[in-house]
Amino acid sequence: MFAKTLRRALSSVWGAVLLLSASTAIAGFGDTLNLREGVTATSKTVYGLHMLIFWICVVACAAVFAVLIYSLFAHRKSKGAVPATFHESTTVEVIWTTIPFLVLVGMAVPATKALLALEDTRDADMSILVTGYQWKWKYDYIDGAAEGISFFSNLDAKSNEMRQLGSGANPADHEHYLLDVDNRVVVPINKKIRFLITANDVIHSWWLPDLGWKQDAIPGFVNDGWTELTEPGVYRGKCAELCGKDHGFMPIVLEAMTEDDYNQWIADQKAGAAAAAASATQTWTLDDLVARGESVYNTNCVACHQANGQGIPGVFPAITGSAIATGDIGGHIDIVMNGKAGTAMQAFAGQLNDVDMAAVVTYQRNALGNSVGDMVQPSEIAALR
Amino acid sequence: MSTATTHDDHHHGAPSGIMRWITTTNHKDIGTLYLWFAFINLLIGGAMAMVIRAELFQPGMQVVDPNFFNMMTTMHGLIMIFGAVMPGFVGLANWQIPMMIGAPDMALPRMNNWSFWILPFAAIMLIAPMFTGGAFLDGQGPAFGWTMYAPLSLQYDKLSFFIFAVHMLGFSSIMGAINIIATILNMRAPGMTLMKMPLFVWTWFITAFLLIAVMPVLAGAVTMLLTDKYFGTSFFAAAGGGDPVMFQHVFWFFGHPEVYIMILPAFGVVSQIIPTFARKPLFGYSSMVYATASIAFLSFIVWAHHMFTVGMPVAGELYFMYATVMIAVPTAVKVFNWMATMWRGSMTFETPMLWAIAFVFLFSLGGFTGLMMGIAPADMQYHDTYFIVAHFHYVLVTGAVFSIIAAVYYWLPKWTGHMVNETHGKIHFWWSTISVNVLFFPQHFIGLAGMPRRIPDYSVQFADWNMVSSIGGFAFGLAQVYFLFVLIKTIKGGEKATDQVWEGAEGLEWTIPSPAPYHTFETAPTVK
Amino acid sequence: MSSSNGGYYLPQPSHWPIVGSIGMFLLLGGFGIFLGGGSAIGMYLGAVVLIIMLFGWFGTVINESVSGKYNDQVDMSFRWSMGWFIFSEVMFFAAFFGALFYARMWAVPWLGGAGNNVMTNELLWSGFDAAWPTNGPGEVGGPFEIMGAWGIPAINTLILLTSGVTLTWSHWGLKKNDRTQMILGLMATVALGVLFLGLQAYEYIHAYQDLNLKLTSGMYGSTFFLLTGFHGLHVTLGATMLLIILLRSMKGHFSEHNHFAFEAVAWYWHFVDVVWLGLFVFVYWLI
Numbered sequence A: 001m002f003a004k005t006l007r008r009a010l011s012s013v014w015g016a017v018l019l020l021s022a023s024t025a026i027a028g029f030g031d032t033l034n035l036r037e038g039v040t041a042t043s044k045t046v047y048g049l050h051m052l053i054f055w056i057c058v059v060a061c062a063a064v065f066a067v068l069i070y071s072l073f074a075h076r077k078s079k080g081a082v083p084a085t086f087h088e089s090t091t092v093e094v095i096w097t098t099i100p101f102l103v104l105v106g107m108a109v110p111a112t113k114a115l116l117a118l119e120d121t122r123d124a125d126m127s128i129l130v131t132g133y134q135w136k137w138k139y140d141y142i143d144g145a146a147e148g149i150s151f152f153s154n155l156d157a158k159s160n161e162m163r164q165l166g167s168g169a170n171p172a173d174h175e176h177y178l179l180d181v182d183n184r185v186v187v188p189i190n191k192k193i194r195f196l197i198t199a200n201d202v203i204h205s206w207w208l209p210d211l212g213w214k215q216d217a218i219p220g221f222v223n224d225g226w227t228e229l230t231e232p233g234v235y236r237g238k239c240a241e242l243c244g245k246d247h248g249f250m251p252i253v254l255e256a257m258t259e260d261d262y263n264q265w266i267a268d269q270k271a272g273a274a275a276a277a278a279s280a281t282q283t284w285t286l287d288d289l290v291a292r293g294e295s296v297y298n299t300n301c302v303a304c305h306q307a308n309g310q311g312i313p314g315v316f317p318a319i320t321g322s323a324i325a326t327g328d329i330g331g332h333i334d335i336v337m338n339g340k341a342g343t344a345m346q347a348f349a350g351q352l353n354d355v356d357m358a359a360v361v362t363y364q365r366n367a368l369g370n371s372v373g374d375m376v377q378p379s380e381i382a383a384l385r
Numbered sequence B: 001m002s003t004a005t006t007h008d009d010h011h012h013g014a015p016s017g018i019m020r021w022i023t024t025t026n027h028k029d030i031g032t033l034y035l036w037f038a039f040i041n042l043l044i045g046g047a048m049a050m051v052i053r054a055e056l057f058q059p060g061m062q063v064v065d066p067n068f069f070n071m072m073t074t075m076h077g078l079i080m081i082f083g084a085v086m087p088g089f090v091g092l093a094n095w096q097i098p099m100m101i102g103a104p105d106m107a108l109p110r111m112n113n114w115s116f117w118i119l120p121f122a123a124i125m126l127i128a129p130m131f132t133g134g135a136f137l138d139g140q141g142p143a144f145g146w147t148m149y150a151p152l153s154l155q156y157d158k159l160s161f162f163i164f165a166v167h168m169l170g171f172s173s174i175m176g177a178i179n180i181i182a183t184i185l186n187m188r189a190p191g192m193t194l195m196k197m198p199l200f201v202w203t204w205f206i207t208a209f210l211l212i213a214v215m216p217v218l219a220g221a222v223t224m225l226l227t228d229k230y231f232g233t234s235f236f237a238a239a240g241g242g243d244p245v246m247f248q249h250v251f252w253f254f255g256h257p258e259v260y261i262m263i264l265p266a267f268g269v270v271s272q273i274i275p276t277f278a279r280k281p282l283f284g285y286s287s288m289v290y291a292t293a294s295i296a297f298l299s300f301i302v303w304a305h306h307m308f309t310v311g312m313p314v315a316g317e318l319y320f321m322y323a324t325v326m327i328a329v330p331t332a333v334k335v336f337n338w339m340a341t342m343w344r345g346s347m348t349f350e351t352p353m354l355w356a357i358a359f360v361f362l363f364s365l366g367g368f369t370g371l372m373m374g375i376a377p378a379d380m381q382y383h384d385t386y387f388i389v390a391h392f393h394y395v396l397v398t399g400a401v402f403s404i405i406a407a408v409y410y411w412l413p414k415w416t417g418h419m420v421n422e423t424h425g426k427i428h429f430w431w432s433t434i435s436v437n438v439l440f441f442p443q444h445f446i447g448l449a450g451m452p453r454r455i456p457d458y459s460v461q462f463a464d465w466n467m468v469s470s471i472g473g474f475a476f477g478l479a480q481v482y483f484l485f486v487l488i489k490t491i492k493g494g495e496k497a498t499d500q501v502w503e504g505a506e507g508l509e510w511t512i513p514s515p516a517p518y519h520t521f522e523t524a525p526t527v528k
Numbered sequence C: 001m002s003s004s005n006g007g008y009y010l011p012q013p014s015h016w017p018i019v020g021s022i023g024m025f026l027l028l029g030g031f032g033i034f035l036g037g038g039s040a041i042g043m044y045l046g047a048v049v050l051i052i053m054l055f056g057w058f059g060t061v062i063n064e065s066v067s068g069k070y071n072d073q074v075d076m077s078f079r080w081s082m083g084w085f086i087f088s089e090v091m092f093f094a095a096f097f098g099a100l101f102y103a104r105m106w107a108v109p110w111l112g113g114a115g116n117n118v119m120t121n122e123l124l125w126s127g128f129d130a131a132w133p134t135n136g137p138g139e140v141g142g143p144f145e146i147m148g149a150w151g152i153p154a155i156n157t158l159i160l161l162t163s164g165v166t167l168t169w170s171h172w173g174l175k176k177n178d179r180t181q182m183i184l185g186l187m188a189t190v191a192l193g194v195l196f197l198g199l200q201a202y203e204y205i206h207a208y209q210d211l212n213l214k215l216t217s218g219m220y221g222s223t224f225f226l227l228t229g230f231h232g233l234h235v236t237l238g239a240t241m242l243l244i245i246l247l248r249s250m251k252g253h254f255s256e257h258n259h260f261a262f263e264a265v266a267w268y269w270h271f272v273d274v275v276w277l278g279l280f281v282f283v284y285w286l287i
């Protein structure tokens, strides 16, 4: 009874604080005050645990502050307080060592339960391999009906344009500024999905607040996490581990679908892949390659080599006039396919298909101020793999 | 901060002008050097924080490019920790420890000088790469976070300078810490038994031990970075049988004790100030000593609470969760003892006391969020968000920095012979305390709502609180510029301080004249 | 503890620290420039400045000591400092031993699929069987052979252990004022130290030329060379300090009461010795 009243009283205090903050300004303050409850059983457990420890801390904090504030007022010299002389008591020391300890045990028990559930990735219905790259995500469906589907997920083009320094764009013009991607990762509802998480270059972290956890993507190791969604919907998050220049610009968007929609999505993906494979065998003209190369470049290369091909002096080399991009085409293809070890220039062989690879190399040689005039066909790239 | 007017006879022929400061072996001079160095770094690191807050003032990229932003975040963290807070505390130790234990100077005065004079060179080494890009400040400085995680840090061309700067900082800290330990163990006045030492001395004693134990480990960690980058080793590369996460283990084995290195001396400062202005002896002296030692011990076995999301085995996560929350117990003892010291005291609220009280309140607040983050499953959400940023600024800014400011106000009259103008001190206090909460409290909200840290731009739902936070930040920054004014004014003049300075002050340092003469306790006092 | 502070020696202002800082700055900054592909001149310059500083600074200290300025309390300050300095060195090695244990107990087994890392092995490193020693699933640096424990390393263990004995014998000599014993003991110790270093250098050449065991041989090569390398560096330092102590002994600097420097170097030497035992067990023997 007492606990309940206390809790209610405290909630209203908290409510008042929130209201006060909300009323001090325009809209929007109120929505961003607390942890999101999320949409999965895990996230709700974590939220519950968060609220529990939050209130324990609020109560403990309030108790300590109350005593302090009381003595600040009551025991001041200006009110004629005369100092007492006591300065030791083993009894109280023991008491106030024991109480916090018990409080902590009270927190640790539910926390242990929650953690064990969170980490239990056994008996999953399907697995998706998530790989972090500077600065995008790759998703590979490694089993089940979707097996073989594999794609990259980049920051959407509109956000990407708007987020350039000095673009003058107003972020409010974009409903999901910095939280949108070109290709969403799609999962069916009511299935236990295991995410296998790794990275290609540096450490990233895959985080969807609505699922209730984040998991670091460590190059060379595979971590895992799981979720089971019950409602179709779109969930958004961001890379949560500093991974270099564009760490702030590698969002994660997950779409949960009903079983039927999911199967349709799989069919569409497979059809698209077949079409891409077909186009790789045909012979392309220079203009077509350059045209396609431009969009590949803008998705994959601008982050470092910049839209005008000038790079960033001292950090990322210019493509314009680069000895490699205007020299022997074999060397050019090599650095793009295989990257350069120990630098941020990664191997793109696994990221770009034959057409895109041929296109971007041809583009770099014949645009951005370069005009070498030669080109490479997708079939030649295929032969190099 | 003294201008040390009292030179004595056997110092004729001692260098003057700038050479005095470069060659000095006097603990007071060296303390002064450390304190000014710390303050300058607070301004530099703070200016970088202002760049961060300006970019985050509203969504969209307005001020700096993302690489530069990361560099600001990184350098801000490093400069504040290694340039401002640590040297600040060493400065206090240099000034106060000999005076508080009745020693004529530090045990090894020449080495003391070297500990300081490595620092400016290390700072140059750290900062210089920022200026080596194509254009001014183009940014090849460290931009990988103060935690310097591999393999991101291995991507940077100028990594070697960064690593050597860390080596130099470590060397300086280790020598400084050795000096402090030798001084405390060997230079106490007769009768000053260990359990009679002022708490500030005790906390520094334990801190020095932490420093000697963990700075070499940091040196080892960055040495492995060096060989991975330049000599082809594979410590942090899975292909060669290494592990990037191993870097984090080694780093945090240093890093967690490091945060207590920055807070234990703060506990010491507050334990000096509160009894003085409560006019009542510190409650539970010996339990304070034991609590400090327990915190130091526990700090060695909790490091992986910074790594709950790296994919450790569950047993490891559970262990580190339990160990972490245990630290709240000895910390609770400290807070309760301060509380009991104030209880039924006869309190007055001069400037140092105000800062100390604010410390107790706001540090506790930061401690509680730390406790929440110690709960592993919840940290899966909190980790790497602004909730963490809020936590550590409460313990570092309103904890460590507030305590240093409190200590400066407390001992400045002893150092300069002048009382601080109370009105000025109080303006500084209220201005800082209000703005610092405007600055950091909203960061709890945006962190919980899902804003990751170390990002130069964010989605619009975080816009409002970020703006509030930035405004608080600018206000808090200006308050520290005001502090500079208060300091200079006090050094230049002001009401004459008595020997005891504060009515309730007790301890050896209050028995000598204000300003403290250049040499004190050349013949040891006797402590009863 | 201390009876009187009256005679505690407080040194005059000194320019050696700033010289040391400049030397250190040049040395490390120059090394950085060198690693970035630039010239090594700054590095050499820094080394020279540092050496000048060391001679100057220690020279001053020795003069002060010999002219009797240090009382027992100063001596005690030195002792505490040296002790804690050695502790800091222990922690430096602990970082590398930690890396070794971590790799052996966790990282490498995980790469082989241990614990809940089945997928690590399956998806990224299939076919990799965890074993120690290893250069990892990427076979970084190519196939290599390991350094057997019972050849030179075992001999080196004996050499270092013996050097510990000769040093202690020398110390006894010092304590009972037997100069010949002290000097002979020191000479033997220095000689053993140099012998150790020579064998170690021989072993490195052997590793590089015959075993293809290099710094670049994955985790095994990394830990092997960093641990033994830093140890070797410390032996070099220790032997140099012993040599200086030997020269000072011959000049008659030490008496049975005043010989802190001798003991400090002896502690250091024993520390280096103990580190070697750890190395011998965990790097050479138990693999």
Ligand code: HEA
Binding pocket: A060, A064, A099, A100, A103, A104, B147, B259, B260, B262, B263, B305, B306, B307, B324, B325, B327, B328, B329, B331, B332, B333, B335, B363, B364, B365, B366, B367, B368, B369, B370, B371, B372, B373, B374, B375, B379, B382, B383, B384, B388, B391, B392, B395, B396, B399, B400
């Ligand atoms: C001075 C520095 C300082 C101090 C003192 C602390 C104190 C604590 N910290 Fe903090 N911490 C940092 C500096 C500090 N921290 C920094 C810089 C980081 C980020 C590093 C980075 O990633 O860049 C960090 C990050 C950090 C994390 C990692 C979060 C993450 O990245 O996911 C965690 C997790 O457990 C943590 C926990 C704690 C705990 C439990 C304490 C405890 O010591 C707190 C104990 C105090 C109290 C609990 C309050 C007082 C107690 C009472 C009033 C009594 C009542 C108590 C009870 C009833 C229980 N800290």
Ligand code: HEA
Binding pocket: B042, B043, B044, B045, B046, B047, B049, B050, B052, B053, B073, B074, B076, B077, B078, B080, B081, B085, B144, B145, B146, B147, B389, B393, B396, B397, B400, B401, B439, B453, B454, B455, B456, B473, B474, B475, B476, B477, B478, B480, B481
């Ligand atoms: C003791 C350490 C310490 C201190 C004192 C501070 C002080 C401040 N810190 Fe922080 N901070 C860290 C340690 C510290 N910090 C660490 C370790 C990190 C993590 C780094 C990382 O992620 O790697 C961090 C990160 C960090 C971030 C997150 C950055 C990110 O994740 O991208 C932010 C953002 O708001 C921030 C802000 C501030 C502000 C506004 C102050 C203010 O208190 C500063 C106030 C002082 C001044 C402003 C100086 C005085 C004024 C002038 C020089 C004149 C100019 C003034 C104006 C223009 C108004 N800090």
Ligand code: CUA
Binding pocket: A132, A133, A135, A203, A204, A205, A239, A240, A241, A242, A243, A244, A246, A247, A248, A250
């Ligand atoms: Cu990827 Cu941050």
Ligand SMILES: [Cu+2]
Binding pocket: B255, B256, B259, B303, B305, B306
């Ligand atoms: Cu910690």
